[in-house]
Amino acid sequence: MKKDNCYKAVFIRHGQSEWNKTNQFTGWTDVDLTEEGRAEAKKAGAALKQAGYHCDLAFTSYLQRAIKTLHLVLGEMDQLWIPEHKSWKLNERHYGALQGLNKTDTARKYGEEQVKVWRRSYDVAPPPLATDDPRFPGRDLRYAQVPPSVLPAAESLRDTEMRVLPYWQEQVAPWIRQGKQVLIVAHGNSLRALAKHIKQISKEDIVDFEIPTGVPLIFEFTADLTVIRDYYLYQEKTT
Numbered sequence: 001m002k003k004d005n006c007y008k009a010v011f012i013r014h015g016q017s018e019w020n021k022t023n024q025f026t027g028w029t030d031v032d033l034t035e036e037g038r039a040e041a042k043k044a045g046a047a048l049k050q051a052g053y054h055c056d057l058a059f060t061s062y063l064q065r066a067i068k069t070l071h072l073v074l075g076e077m078d079q080l081w082i083p084e085h086k087s088w089k090l091n092e093r094h095y096g097a098l099q100g101l102n103k104t105d106t107a108r109k110y111g112e113e114q115v116k117v118w119r120r121s122y123d124v125a126p127p128p129l130a131t132d133d134p135r136f137p138g139r140d141l142r143y144a145q146v147p148p149s150v151l152p153a154a155e156s157l158r159d160t161e162m163r164v165l166p167y168w169q170e171q172v173a174p175w176i177r178q179g180k181q182v183l184i185v186a187h188g189n190s191l192r193a194l195a196k197h198i199k200q201i202s203k204e205d206i207v208d209f210e211i212p213t214g215v216p217l218i219f220e221f222t223a224d225l226t227v228i229r230d231y232y233l234y235q236e237k238t239t
């Protein structure tokens with residue numbers, strides 16, 4: 001939607017997931033939303049409706065916590081009918097061999113500093129999954145169309161940016177330039193990677209940049225997609 005020469009996009013990190021609740025590294029593990037996560041998604045949709053938002057099209061990942069959040073948001077907005085595009089390129093950063101481990105236990109074992117580097121540094125990837133690990137994405141039917149050589153076994157934020165950014169530039173940005181309002185429901189780190197580019201956050205400062213679950217983050221752009229301002233529709237805790 002283009003209002004007063006202002007181009008807009010809405011980003012939402014999925015609502016609380018089962019593994020956010022149990023504090024486990026999740027990455028590409030396809031866990032469900034919790035009851036609280038579903039409530040967060042509905043609250044986001046109701047707030048967008050209340051604020052008069054209309055979305056022309058929506059984008060999400062291949063993971064159910066994002067897809068279900070999108071549907072709960074659109075349901076509240078009475079806009080379940082809009083076109084939606086799913087891509088594995090919007091998936092969470094792949095957390096490699098850390099997936100499934102408890103974050104506090106991992107910090108006890110490897111130290112807080114090391115875990116902070118794995119979670120928040122720009123270019124350090126966590127230890128990779130073995131390619132014969134049953135959890136390797138190449139073994140999952142949903143990625144059957146993706147060449148196995150481009151499927152990750154672990155990703156740094158930089159690696160995540162390398163897959164998310166071309167998707168943004170080729171599949172999302174052209175719609176915004178045409179004046180369409182887009183809604184992107186994705187993940188903590190895939191959205192951090194995107195925000196890093198859009199807001200031109202340095203690799204030093206991205207370490208402290210967090211996105212809470214289930215709260216609409218609104219971007220307003222000029223016609224050439226320079227950010228005018230960005231803000232949360234309301235304040236909420238970080239999960």
Ligand SMILES: O=C(O)[C@H](O)COP(=O)(O)O
Nearest residue numbers: 024025026027092119188
């Ligand atoms: O994949 C995960 O574990 C979460 O979605 C994000 O986790 P983080 O805050 O530890 O990066």
